[in-house]
Amino acid sequence: MLTEKELKEYSDNARASYLPHISIDCVVFGFHEGMLKVLLLHMKNENGWYLPGGFVLKDEPIELSANRILKERTGLDEIFLQQFHVFGDPQRSKDHFEMYKDMLPRAENWFTDRFLTIGYYALVDFCDAIPQPDIFSADCIWRDLDDLPELKLDHALILKTALDTLRLQLNYQPIGYNLMPKEFTMPELQKLYETILDKKLDRRNFQRRMLGFGILKRSEKPRKGGAHKAPYLYSFDLENYQAALTEGFKGGW
Amino acid sequence: MLTEKELKEYSDNARASYLPHISIDCVVFGFHEGMLKVLLLHMKNENGWYLPGGFVLKDEPIELSANRILKERTGLDEIFLQQFHVFGDPQRSKDHFEMYKDMLPRAENWFTDRFLTIGYYALVDFCDAIPQPDIFSADCIWRDLDDLPELKLDHALILKTALDTLRLQLNYQPIGYNLMPKEFTMPELQKLYETILDKKLDRRNFQRRMLGFGILKRSEKPRKGGAHKAPYLYSFDLENYQAALTEGFKGGW
DNA sequence: ACAAAAGTGTTTGATATACACCCATGT
DNA sequence: ACATGGGTGTATATCAAACACTTTTGT
Numbered sequence A, B: 001m002l003t004e005k006e007l008k009e010y011s012d013n014a015r016a017s018y019l020p021h022i023s024i025d026c027v028v029f030g031f032h033e034g035m036l037k038v039l040l041l042h043m044k045n046e047n048g049w050y051l052p053g054g055f056v057l058k059d060e061p062i063e064l065s066a067n068r069i070l071k072e073r074t075g076l077d078e079i080f081l082q083q084f085h086v087f088g089d090p091q092r093s094k095d096h097f098e099m100y101k102d103m104l105p106r107a108e109n110w111f112t113d114r115f116l117t118i119g120y121y122a123l124v125d126f127c128d129a130i131p132q133p134d135i136f137s138a139d140c141i142w143r144d145l146d147d148l149p150e151l152k153l154d155h156a157l158i159l160k161t162a163l164d165t166l167r168l169q170l171n172y173q174p175i176g177y178n179l180m181p182k183e184f185t186m187p188e189l190q191k192l193y194e195t196i197l198d199k200k201l202d203r204r205n206f207q208r209r210m211l212g213f214g215i216l217k218r219s220e221k222p223r224k225g226g227a228h229k230a231p232y233l234y235s236f237d238l239e240n241y242q243a244a245l246t247e248g249f250k251g252g253w
Numbered sequence C: 001a002c003a004a005a006a007g008t009g010t011t012t013g014a015t016a017t018a019c020a021c022c023c024a025t026g027t
Numbered sequence D: 001a002c003a004t005g006g007g008t009g010t011a012t013a014t015c016a017a018a019c020a021c022t023t024t025t026g027t
Helices: A004-017 A062-074 A090-100 A155-169 A186-197 A203-212 A238-247 B004-017 B062-074 B090-100 B155-169 B186-197 B203-213 B238-247
Strands: A018-032 A035-043 A053-057 A081-087 A116-125 A137-144 A216-222 A232-236 B018-032 B035-043 B053-057 B081-087 B116-125 B137-144 B216-222 B232-236
Touching: A004 A018, A004 A053, A018 A062, A018 A155, A018 B018, A035 A062, A035 A186, A053 A062, A062 A081, A062 A116, A081 A155, A081 B081, A116 A155, A155 A186, A186 A203, A186 A232, B004 B018, B004 B053, B018 B062, B018 B155, B035 B062, B035 B186, B053 B062, B062 B081, B062 B116, B081 B155, B116 B155, B155 B186, B186 B203, B186 B232, B203 B216
Parallel strands: A018 A116, B018 B116
Antiparallel strands: A018 A035, A018 A053, A035 A137, A081 A116, A216 A232, B018 B035, B018 B053, B035 B137, B081 B116, B216 B232
16 A cells, blocks of 8 residues: 555656656557456556556657566567557546545646556567566556456556557558567467457468468477477568568558 | 747746647648648748647647647648657757757746657648648648658658558548548549559549449539530548448458 | 368459440530 | 540459368377
């Protein structure tokens, strides 16, 4: 539980270090055992959950802020982070006004100012990320996307928007590099797509299409040990992957 | 030419009214005589040009801010405005620091603070818009996209990003409602697409595809008076158009 | 031997591209 | 009459969807 004194201290520190009225919220997607997960924080002194977020240092490029926040929460660095929307409704943080209203006068509490938040989403390998709570939180854990708890503020909207954006991106950008382990099988990659899109895809057509993008390299050795026929292992061809990221897939016109 | 006194006054007013460190810049595209135009401002006391921009009132939703700014610059209201990116490099406004450095101390000049800017783009009917300069500007005029003057700050980057976004959107969203007059011919609409994409399209295939989207209504009467065969007039089917805006065109997966 | 996972086709329909022809109108 | 802009149609290639068969491996 946060004391008034601590809150005041955090508030003063934040005011001194960060740009006012601007925050960053990260929707960190992970993938594990066929389930899409998202990283959520649970506050010490209340019930709801939050997306991991943070603020922009007074002289810090926002892309760095987003990366810093992601790193602080997952230990991961150099991850594809996609800015997707700014949420700027003045009413979006009224939960906060309520929550802190008896602790510290509004004027003294930096955190109850109005904030615009810049939404970023990240796709990370579930296994590499080590969730770390921040100073306000009791927990930082992966939650299943289809079993979400109640989210505070407008974080449900932010999450939904991120997911919609991700699904759109899927149509003209490669996805998976940060979500999959170094090597993976085609069915595993397919499972990722199916999970994100929440629909079944045809095994054979998926494979053909995926290979057609030219962003995969097939390893010599198939995965051994498993039951049934041994699947081939693939990894992303980083060069082509990056190119596809910038250029996109299907032209259209 | 802006006097120091005026600047101080504007600065103090702005500080009192707007959120600090946050601005909005609008890339307003218009279409006229087969040319894509963009609305630019020319400052009184310097050479470069700017995108029309503004600030967010302390209690104003950012979508309203963008609309307000657009309205102040063009007189147009209820226009499709698309938020497309936040530009948050701390160095992005160093032009401003230079420009004002001899006029007013940094601490007193609100406009030389660091600003993140939220980029919006709008597509408007060239004929309906009446360019209005703001208090800092001598001129607000349409400039041809392929004959751009030097842009200040990072506004060239913002403009380029807007154009890239627009071209991407073209692949899965209808475009044109705000750029075209109420009624237009198919060749006219095609010209718009060709101009945005900067490439020639096949007349017949364009028509088939466009009609396939089901967002156009054909008027009874063809356009009379012109030379050669009278073309049909079309208008957008607003209902389907809106639906296509939210749902997008070609599914992908 | 067989069930289940995975690799590799083939057939079919839709969609895009390229191209040809016809119609109307002012000079 | 003819050049030009504009409407409509058709053959072809390309791609996506649906579906079948074969191979491997643990039980």
